[in-house]
Amino acid sequence: MTVVVRWTGLEVLALRKALRKTGRDFAAEVGVSHRMLTKWETRGEQITPRAGNQAALDTLLATAGLEAQERFAAAVTERAAAVQDARAEELLRREPRYTKSPVDGKLMVTVDEGIYLSGPKNTPAWTEAYLIDVYPVTNADYARFVRATGHRVPQHWPDGRCPDSLCDHPVVWVTWHDAAAYAKWAGKSLPTSRQWEKAARGSKGRTYPWGDEPTAAKCNVLDSGMGRTTPVFRYQSGVSPYGVFDLCGNTWEWCADETQPGRHELKGSAFTSPFTRAAPSLVNDADATMFDNDTGFRCVGAGP
Template sequence: MQAFRTALRRNGRDFATEVGVSHRMLVKWETGGENIIPRPGNQAALDTMLATAGPEVQERFAALITERAAADQDARAEQLLRREGQHTKSPVDGKLMVPVEEGIYLSGPGNKPTWIEAYLIDVYPTTNADYARFVRATKYRAPQHWPNGKCPDSIIDHPVVWVTWHDAAAYAKWAGKALPTSQQWEKAARGTKGRTYPWGDAPTAAKCNVLDSEIGRTTPVSRYQSGVSPYGVFDMCGNTWEWCATETTHRRQELKGSAFTSPFTRAAPSLLNDADVTMSDNDTGFRCVSAARKGSALPSPVPSPTDQSGARRSLVTRGWAGLARPREEIYPGRGPAVSIPKSVVSGGCHHASGGDQIASRGRQHALGT
């Protein structure tokens, strides 16, 4: 409630008058937080106020809700920002993939027009659950942060880490896919028009898991609903660096995306970074791509959250009541939604190998630190 009033830039008495309640009732609402459910008439007034507010108000409100979700490590507000796209399930590893159409996009810090073929890219980074299936099927070595070679349940939906480029390439080969080139990765992150960040040009650190977020560990790959790319791809800023197929120099491959260990200033998808192929760390993972099926229709990028008045409106129509409801999370590649406790969603897990300690061995960041 307070977030909406702040977005409108109204004082308490004026806001209460517009909603049709006393100032004392408004104070009770704001103090009660998500435990307060307005009466239908008051909820209708709130819905109308947001629906008729200008886009700047709606954008401020969405930003405030997202920032609160990030600050509280509470994914329920983020869930309301979820948008659905056209997905394909990969036949081997079962991961959801989204198509990216052929054509020109603006590449690199200089936004150079670049043409690439159509392809499919994983909606989410490769998770520990995905990698566990690969390990079971191939007897490949498990990552070092899995106790006794077993993935802890608390991080099954987190991106797999402590994998070298060779490990990532081995998984991709098993799955019948490939690691993305840096150009494929960047287009899926920025769209065709050269967005600075997946969600747009606004430098909003609350939309991703970076050092500024002060979470200090990986988060579930579906956590940041408001930070998805124009194609609906998650975690293209923050959480973990991702290996690419593009070689920079002998035995060094590009990395994209930044991580929970990196400051937000290094999160832009256009920036360059690389590492030795033998490097592994607690903040480095990957995702895969595959060739687009011939004859299939490829959709255009979906609008950003700030272009979707319906999505913003749902935050109010479902907001104060909806945020108090139990949250359901989908573990990518594991079938139907299942209810999980908040401790799993926001608590994560400290890696057995040292977790939050940063070990940037072999990695040379382009911006330098």
């Protein structure tokens, strides 16, 4: 079920429409006047109901039928996607480093060639220029791949269909082979661990994408208390020096490198991981056939 972290007038309106209630009926269920409800819906994102009213809204959402919950989730997701698309288009206009991948349509950013500080000991290492996905591959991205190729769907999609409430969350329950198949379809590849780490830490060896301060609130890890994946653009303050999101937390990400035959590196930690595992310099690996609810991926492409 979709959980609302902070109710505003926009979510209130979305819930009323999802429940298919008139303004007066909905206001009565929340326990406010129709005039107050009108004020919330008119002011939209600029207004936040009081704590008691938010609790009442939480209850209404939790006790709504499944179809109403799905309508609410779809409305919230569509709005978030529209905001993301608008931001992407603005970045494309303003920043020459950004581009859109021609096959999967994902926003990518250029990481320049040069030396960066790698690993726990900050060892100098070189990379050629490359492009990397700004966001991890989402369920919506993966659904397009499935439709185009007939590839098997992840096990958390009910009836083989991507849930509306998870469209902007990173896809999970994918093996390394699934991730590599998506990358091949998209005309890209999985990142090497060096490419992934440089995109996360920048050229000067930041401990975390945002700097050197160990701030768990800047990513979706176990300490954050979310308990599940979150939209890939949620943690704005955790962005890397190159403008790449979710490189700490949310999901582990498959890399191209083999640590031994049949095992590949994972980077970044997940919502199931303690913050102590979040530093991009740390190494994890898994069997290529492993799939779990906290493992996803992103892709890279040839540099400009």
